Amino acid sequence: MRMRERLYSLVNGDEGEATWCGRVMTVLIVASLVPLCFKDSNPALEAIEYACVVVFILDYLARWVTADLKLGKGALSFVIYPFTPMAIIDLLSILPVFLALNDALRTLRVLRLFRAARAFKLIRYSRSASAISAVFEKQRQALLAVLCFAIAYILVSALVVFNVEPETFNTFFDAVYWAVVSLTTVGYGDLYPSSDVGRAIAMISSLMGVAVVALPSGIITAGMLDELRRDDDEDD
Amino acid sequence: MRMRERLYSLVNGDEGEATWCGRVMTVLIVASLVPLCFKDSNPALEAIEYACVVVFILDYLARWVTADLKLGKGALSFVIYPFTPMAIIDLLSILPVFLALNDALRTLRVLRLFRAARAFKLIRYSRSASAISAVFEKQRQALLAVLCFAIAYILVSALVVFNVEPETFNTFFDAVYWAVVSLTTVGYGDLYPSSDVGRAIAMISSLMGVAVVALPSGIITAGMLDELRRDDDEDD
Amino acid sequence: MRMRERLYSLVNGDEGEATWCGRVMTVLIVASLVPLCFKDSNPALEAIEYACVVVFILDYLARWVTADLKLGKGALSFVIYPFTPMAIIDLLSILPVFLALNDALRTLRVLRLFRAARAFKLIRYSRSASAISAVFEKQRQALLAVLCFAIAYILVSALVVFNVEPETFNTFFDAVYWAVVSLTTVGYGDLYPSSDVGRAIAMISSLMGVAVVALPSGIITAGMLDELRRDDDEDD
Amino acid sequence: MRMRERLYSLVNGDEGEATWCGRVMTVLIVASLVPLCFKDSNPALEAIEYACVVVFILDYLARWVTADLKLGKGALSFVIYPFTPMAIIDLLSILPVFLALNDALRTLRVLRLFRAARAFKLIRYSRSASAISAVFEKQRQALLAVLCFAIAYILVSALVVFNVEPETFNTFFDAVYWAVVSLTTVGYGDLYPSSDVGRAIAMISSLMGVAVVALPSGIITAGMLDELRRDDDEDD
Numbered sequence: 001m002r003m004r005e006r007l008y009s010l011v012n013g014d015e016g017e018a019t020w021c022g023r024v025m026t027v028l029i030v031a032s033l034v035p036l037c038f039k040d041s042n043p044a045l046e047a048i049e050y051a052c053v054v055v056f057i058l059d060y061l062a063r064w065v066t067a068d069l070k071l072g073k074g075a076l077s078f079v080i081y082p083f084t085p086m087a088i089i090d091l092l093s094i095l096p097v098f099l100a101l102n103d104a105l106r107t108l109r110v111l112r113l114f115r116a117a118r119a120f121k122l123i124r125y126s127r128s129a130s131a132i133s134a135v136f137e138k139q140r141q142a143l144l145a146v147l148c149f150a151i152a153y154i155l156v157s158a159l160v161v162f163n164v165e166p167e168t169f170n171t172f173f174d175a176v177y178w179a180v181v182s183l184t185t186v187g188y189g190d191l192y193p194s195s196d197v198g199r200a201i202a203m204i205s206s207l208m209g210v211a212v213v214a215l216p217s218g219i220i221t222a223g224m225l226d227e228l229r230r231d232d233d234e235d236d
Numbered sequence: 237m238r239m240r241e242r243l244y245s246l247v248n249g250d251e252g253e254a255t256w257c258g259r260v261m262t263v264l265i266v267a268s269l270v271p272l273c274f275k276d277s278n279p280a281l282e283a284i285e286y287a288c289v290v291v292f293i294l295d296y297l298a299r300w301v302t303a304d305l306k307l308g309k310g311a312l313s314f315v316i317y318p319f320t321p322m323a324i325i326d327l328l329s330i331l332p333v334f335l336a337l338n339d340a341l342r343t344l345r346v347l348r349l350f351r352a353a354r355a356f357k358l359i360r361y362s363r364s365a366s367a368i369s370a371v372f373e374k375q376r377q378a379l380l381a382v383l384c385f386a387i388a389y390i391l392v393s394a395l396v397v398f399n400v401e402p403e404t405f406n407t408f409f410d411a412v413y414w415a416v417v418s419l420t421t422v423g424y425g426d427l428y429p430s431s432d433v434g435r436a437i438a439m440i441s442s443l444m445g446v447a448v449v450a451l452p453s454g455i456i457t458a459g460m461l462d463e464l465r466r467d468d469d470e471d472d
Numbered sequence: 473m474r475m476r477e478r479l480y481s482l483v484n485g486d487e488g489e490a491t492w493c494g495r496v497m498t499v500l501i502v503a504s505l506v507p508l509c510f511k512d513s514n515p516a517l518e519a520i521e522y523a524c525v526v527v528f529i530l531d532y533l534a535r536w537v538t539a540d541l542k543l544g545k546g547a548l549s550f551v552i553y554p555f556t557p558m559a560i561i562d563l564l565s566i567l568p569v570f571l572a573l574n575d576a577l578r579t580l581r582v583l584r585l586f587r588a589a590r591a592f593k594l595i596r597y598s599r600s601a602s603a604i605s606a607v608f609e610k611q612r613q614a615l616l617a618v619l620c621f622a623i624a625y626i627l628v629s630a631l632v633v634f635n636v637e638p639e640t641f642n643t644f645f646d647a648v649y650w651a652v653v654s655l656t657t658v659g660y661g662d663l664y665p666s667s668d669v670g671r672a673i674a675m676i677s678s679l680m681g682v683a684v685v686a687l688p689s690g691i692i693t694a695g696m697l698d699e700l701r702r703d704d705d706e707d708d
Numbered sequence: 709m710r711m712r713e714r715l716y717s718l719v720n721g722d723e724g725e726a727t728w729c730g731r732v733m734t735v736l737i738v739a740s741l742v743p744l745c746f747k748d749s750n751p752a753l754e755a756i757e758y759a760c761v762v763v764f765i766l767d768y769l770a771r772w773v774t775a776d777l778k779l780g781k782g783a784l785s786f787v788i789y790p791f792t793p794m795a796i797i798d799l800l801s802i803l804p805v806f807l808a809l810n811d812a813l814r815t816l817r818v819l820r821l822f823r824a825a826r827a828f829k830l831i832r833y834s835r836s837a838s839a840i841s842a843v844f845e846k847q848r849q850a851l852l853a854v855l856c857f858a859i860a861y862i863l864v865s866a867l868v869v870f871n872v873e874p875e876t877f878n879t880f881f882d883a884v885y886w887a888v889v890s891l892t893t894v895g896y897g898d899l900y901p902s903s904d905v906g907r908a909i910a911m912i913s914s915l916m917g918v919a920v921v922a923l924p925s926g927i928i929t930a931g932m933l934d935e936l937r938r939d940d941d942e943d944d
Contacts, residue, residue, distance in 0.1 A: 037880040184914035189425035189897035206420035218457035221926035425661035442656035454693035661897035678892035690929035
């Protein structure tokens with residue numbers, strides 16, 4: 001079983017050979033996204049596509065085979081592993097290629113959405129995001145409260161505007177889309193109320209949007225200052 | 237009168253049976269909003285509609301009957317209660333159904349606006365919003381000053397642009413709508429000045445908008461930091 | 473000259489009779505703005521118009537006659553006073569009515585822009601704005617540096633986009649308007665680059681806009697916290 | 709070699725004659741941008757153009773000749789200097805005029821983009837920007853992490869939307885442009901998803917955009933407060 005342990009340190013470690021292994025994987029993940037940036041496929045892009053998928057399958061198997069060393073729950077680990085979030089993302093980034101071989105065309109288009117999940121694999125290999133995620137982690141509850149408030153407000157204002165202006169918004173989803181785009185102050189201008197009552201609601205939504213932008217700013221700033229103060233204390 | 241006291245603790249309390257009563261009400265309030273998300277009515281949606289309204293009427297009566305225990309002003313409480321903000325919202329969420337039975341069609345559409353008031357009943361049953369509302373409560377004066385300043389600025393810039401470009405803005409309300417959408421940096425693009433003077437005003441409005449977004453951010457952040465510091469002091 | 477001193481305390485003071493005098497002026501200033509909110513004039517609006525102007529002329533004369541008590545520079549005060557910022561605003565809010573009597577029609581429309589200056593007279597009579605203006609006053613230098621940076625960036629990006637896409641932007645003013653609307657993240661959508669180079673510049677502008685919004689937020693928050701800390705120290 | 713030392717202090721120093729030399733250069737840099745603000749050239753604008761370029765060439769040569777005094781690496785300095793960022797900007801602001809003399813017309817248009825680089829020369833001569841740049845310098849790492857996160861998010865959401873709605877977005881660049889305009893909450897409205905899946909992605913992008921605006925705000929505010937505290941400590 002020495003070989004399984006070496007394999008485990010190769011795909012999970014961050015020293016010696018594992019560093020190079022990680023770098024090669026990062027390059028391959030980025031490379032596997034390149035074919036998605038073009039509308040028309042060509043032999044070169046397909047070669048990248050299949051080369052990446054082969055490595056991803058080997059990576060997936062290597063991780064699954066060494067699951068007990070990672071999760072530390074004995075034989076049960078091999079059953080649990082495929083259902084861990086990272087394993088699901090790994091699987092979703094491999095699957096579309098196989099499904100495209102069988103029946104491509106129309107369904108493929110929707111499945112390609114899952115192929116973009118590859119990008120999230122990058123999270124495993126990056127380090128610069130850890131500083132920001134620490135602030136998000138600590139202020140999680142306050143940010144969740146703001147998100148709940150924002151979602152509640154979005155649904156309520158969508159409900160009101162959908163009932164006031166049924167001629168502008170075809171479905172409730174349209175109204176929710178409008179509410180999000182207004183509250184976040186993006187305002188594309190593809191959907192907007194045209195009646196006076198609808199405009200009054202849009203005005204209130206826009207003003208509330210300022211609060212919704214201001215609140216996470218305040219929470220994140222407070223968290224950031226806390227982090228900086230802790231660093232200062234450690235320096236002293 | 238023991239029964240009235242039990243009824244009071246059931247609709248207002250947050251222990252034992254009252255917890256379950258509150259949860260059922262929350263589910264019913266959310267359920268009562270579902271029919272509003274569809275354009276065409278069907279028997280299932282109407283069933284939800286009337287079931288919710290029956291419970292809301294019982295809830296309204298239960299609260300009114302126990303008003304003296306809540307407000308603590310004796311017999312006068314029964315007269316005052318229907319005019320408290322929450323009682324008005326409760327009534328407005330019941331009324332539209334009755335009015336729709338008599339004369340529906342056109343007027344109904346405007347009345348449905350009030351039906352969305354049901355959503356605001358959720359405030360009474362949520363707890364996650366309390367942390368945010370504490371900051372808003374404490375910084376109320378500063379935020380009101382910003383709101384006054386923003387409203388004054390909106391009215392002035394609407395006034396200026398309405399007189400400079402009467403061909404773009406039909407009514408003063410249109411100009412106010414434009415000013416709000418610009419100052420909050422939403423910018424739908426359904427209304428915008430096209431003359432050079434009008435554009436100059438739009439530019440000043442946009443730049444002022446940055447200040448209007450920055451000010452509440454600053455006030456809320458300061459309040460959030462104050463709250464965190466107080467928590468730290470209590471921990472020590 | 474006792475009468476001049478009473479007149480001075482009446483228009484400038486904030487005690488006794490002066491309080492009422494100030495409140496009447498505030499109401500009149502707001503009333504004088506009402507005719508500007510309508511496209512078509514009618515006898516009632518014209519009556520408000522002329523009544524307000526008569527009071528504004530009396531107010532202007534009363535302030536001019538007591539200028540030496542305000543500025544404290546003897547006879548010279550009467551010469552300096554009409555050139556102080558507030559006196560110029562006062563004059564600009566009276567003049568348009570007289571000019572409209574002589575030659576109205578076309579030129580009037582542009583002059584009405586100055587009539588809106590009346591609204592700024594409200595600043596003299598409001599108190600809620602003092603808290604916010606204190607923060608702005610203290611952080612003036614930092615905010616000016618941000619404003620200079622923003623204006624410099626706006627001019628540079630306007631210059632670049634104007635030279636890259638001459639077919640979209642007719643004049644340099646159009647490009648400046650686009651740059652302001654993009655940098656402040658309003659984005660009406662009436663003007664936008666359509667070439668790839670132009671879009672690349674728009675992307676950089678949008679990302680810089682985040683910094684331009686973030687910077688004043690930071691400065692104002694820092695000022696706000698400073699103000700709060702000072703209040704705390706005074707309470708102790 | 710006394711003359712070379714005098715020349716060095718003239719172009720780099722900030723005392724006596726050098727102050728005036730710097731002010732003249734600032735005026736000339738601004739003047740050289742004027743011809744770029746007009747679509748049609750005329751003799752006056754061309755005169756400004758060539759006068760400025762002559763001075764810029766002399767300035768460039770003066771800086772190159774005194775490179776060893778600036779970089780302090782002996783004869784090697786003369787080889788290194790033309791590749792320092794400022795020297796490259798200086799050269800790019802001179803070159804387009806010469807190239808326009810040889811073959812103008814079409815290629816000129818793209819090269820004019822580089823001519824705007826002149827504006828960045830202003831950085832060397834301004835002082836008000838130093839306060840802001842200090843905060844950016846100190847918080848460089850945190851801001852870079854946010855920028856990396858924003859760019860990663862922009863690329864991923866562009867990738868997803870490009871594959872979900874190939875009918876709206878012609879090229880991957882279009883999708884990136886849309887993602888930037890959405891994430892920074894500008895939202896021109898020239899490009900927006902029209903399918904339900906696309907709109908769902910737009911909604912997530914808009915909400916993420918709030919975080920992307922909030923994060924730099926937090927970081928810059930924290931940096932600004934740190935700067936202010938340091939100033940207070942120095943005052944004590």
